Amino acid sequence: MPDNLKKLAQKALKAGRIVDLPKDHFINGRFLSSQSGEEMESIDPGTGKAFHSFAKGAKADVDLAVAAARNALKGPWIQISPAERSRILWRASQLILQNIDRLAVAETLDSGKPVNESVGDTRGAARAFEYYAGAADKLQGDVFPLPAGYHGYSLHEPIGVTAHIIPWNFPISTTARGVAPALAAGCTIVAKPAEQTPLTALMLADILRQAGLPDGVFNVVTGTGAEAGAPLVAHPDIDHVTFTGSVSTGITVAKSAADNVTRLLLELGGKSPVTVLADCDLEAALQGVMGAIFENAGQICSASSRLVIERSIHAEFMEKLVQRTEALSIGHGLTDPNIGPVNSAEQQDKIVAYLQDAKARGLDILTGGHALKDPDIGTGWFVAPTIIDNLKPDDRICQEEIFGPVLAVQVVDDFDEAVAVANDTAFGLVAGIYTGSMSKAHRYARDIDAGQVYINEYFAGGIEVPFGGNKSSGYGREKGLEALKSYSKLKSVAAKI
Numbered sequence: 001m002p003d004n005l006k007k008l009a010q011k012a013l014k015a016g017r018i019v020d021l022p023k024d025h026f027i028n029g030r031f032l033s034s035q036s037g038e039e040m041e042s043i044d045p046g047t048g049k050a051f052h053s054f055a056k057g058a059k060a061d062v063d064l065a066v067a068a069a070r071n072a073l074k075g076p077w078i079q080i081s082p083a084e085r086s087r088i089l090w091r092a093s094q095l096i097l098q099n100i101d102r103l104a105v106a107e108t109l110d111s112g113k114p115v116n117e118s119v120g121d122t123r124g125a126a127r128a129f130e131y132y133a134g135a136a137d138k139l140q141g142d143v144f145p146l147p148a149g150y151h152g153y154s155l156h157e158p159i160g161v162t163a164h165i166i167p168w169n170f171p172i173s174t175t176a177r178g179v180a181p182a183l184a185a186g187c188t189i190v191a192k193p194a195e196q197t198p199l200t201a202l203m204l205a206d207i208l209r210q211a212g213l214p215d216g217v218f219n220v221v222t223g224t225g226a227e228a229g230a231p232l233v234a235h236p237d238i239d240h241v242t243f244t245g246s247v248s249t250g251i252t253v254a255k256s257a258a259d260n261v262t263r264l265l266l267e268l269g270g271k272s273p274v275t276v277l278a279d280c281d282l283e284a285a286l287q288g289v290m291g292a293i294f295e296n297a298g299q300i301c302s303a304s305s306r307l308v309i310e311r312s313i314h315a316e317f318m319e320k321l322v323q324r325t326e327a328l329s330i331g332h333g334l335t336d337p338n339i340g341p342v343n344s345a346e347q348q349d350k351i352v353a354y355l356q357d358a359k360a361r362g363l364d365i366l367t368g369g370h371a372l373k374d375p376d377i378g379t380g381w382f383v384a385p386t387i388i389d390n391l392k393p394d395d396r397i398c399q400e401e402i403f404g405p406v407l408a409v410q411v412v413d414d415f416d417e418a419v420a421v422a423n424d425t426a427f428g429l430v431a432g433i434y435t436g437s438m439s440k441a442h443r444y445a446r447d448i449d450a451g452q453v454y455i456n457e458y459f460a461g462g463i464e465v466p467f468g469g470n471k472s473s474g475y476g477r478e479k480g481l482e483a484l485k486s487y488s489k490l491k492s493v494a495a496k497i
């Protein structure tokens with residue numbers, strides 16, 4: 001850890017908080033408390049203790065934020081040239097980097113994740129603003145080849161006011177990956193961060209203001225899904241909703257958005273496989289599988305929660321994997337362990353219920369399988385990194401999203417069976433493969449029903465690579481130039497001249 005970050009992390013760990021965190025909604029360019037005056041608490045998952053309180057929003061706050069965004073759309077924002085939009089986004093990326101230590105420590109206190117992962121996420125957020133800064137002034141249309149006497153062309157117009165419902169597992173990076181392309185496309189925004197992790201969205205609002213974003217273009221309303229999220233999605237002045245979260249909430253959101261024919265991008269859960277074939281680079285595969293399931297304590301939509309492995313290397317691979325898993329350090333996110341706490345007591349309970357069920361059914365748990373406390377301070381919501389071997393494809397451990405550090409292992413006899421097993425869930429977010437055969441790798445990429453495929457490095461790629469789900473994992477694509485399509489609407493113009 002760099003010195004400055006280390007100092008700030010240690011200070012925050014000792015004090016149990018950091019000073020000067022935002023606590024109010026950000027509406028029309030300023031921080032504003034809830035109309036009701038109500039607040040709720042932020043809890044540090046590493047200690048289980050409250051460290052901050054923030055505004056508990058409801059419909060009245062959502063109405064103010066949507067009105068501000070609607071005014072800004074037709075007011076100051078449309079007057080600003082695409083080139084100036086680029087500069088604002090670029091300045092935001094620089095300001096995020098200048099504030100990276102504070103953002104990362106706040107993110108870790110709020111979410112529990114190891115502070116180095118928070119640094120990586122914050123860097124990713126800066127990169128999203130940098131990437132879309134380069135795109136804002138390049139959204140050009142086409143000319144249609146009509147017969148003589150006609151002229152036809154297309155315009156890419158901003159969709160309007162977009163709502164972004166953010167999950168708790170990647171607060172700053174999910175906010176940035178939605179907000180940056182929406183701003184590049186000329187939209188105005190109301191974001192609703194998860195009630196467990198509201199801080200970095202509010203800090204980002206302040207950064208965007210410093211970067212020169214006009215009042216009302218980016219608004220944040222904090223609070224629960226039921227009280228603040230639901231009225232935002234149902235608001236008739238919202239033109240598009242980007243939702244990242246669970247399948248069941250996604251379905252509720254889709255039904256609500258349908259009432260106003262509001263456009264929707266859904267990034268839901270996953271049960272993503274990583275397939276390891278006998279001809280792979282074993283060391284690369286071991287490293288890849290460890291990161292794919294244990295990063296952020298497995299609380300990643302695109303985590304690889306299933307290992308599909310060829311029988312001939314199964315025993316050797318599992319022995320090494322278990323050894324490495326048992327060597328992982330566990331602790332408060334601010335001490336930068338390999339594995340931090342899971343985000344909440346509810347999340348811990350949900351994961352542990354799966355593990356108890358697995359035990360009761362006599363499944364082959366190679367390591368882990370239980371809850372933990374911080375080994376140094378005896379607090380917090382931790383789950384031991386867990387590997388369950390030799391599972392049948394229809395086992396619920398292979399079919400349901402657990403959203404924790406739990407790896408389900410499925411043993412197969414050949415490549416064709418690996419593809420069939422990899423595809424055999426209701427989800428279709430991501431699939432990875434480790435193999436020395438480029439031919440098998442690309443056959444796998446062709447035959448997998450998922451939004452993205454990683455070859456020989458799980459989580460390869462960055463903001464340039466479009467991301468989204470198939471099947472129950474959702475629809476629409478974020479990241480890359482594809483995301484810009486989500487935030488603009490095409491107008492065709494045809495004229496007789």
Ligand code: ADP
Binds near residue numbers: 192230231245247252
């Ligand atoms: P989890 O159950 O793991 O907390 P959710 O999918 O429910 O995940 O939450 C993701 C985001 O959706 C959070 O910001 C949450 O507040 C929000 N949310 C929850 N319920 C609703 C709802 N009915 N309408 C809009 N947003 C919601």
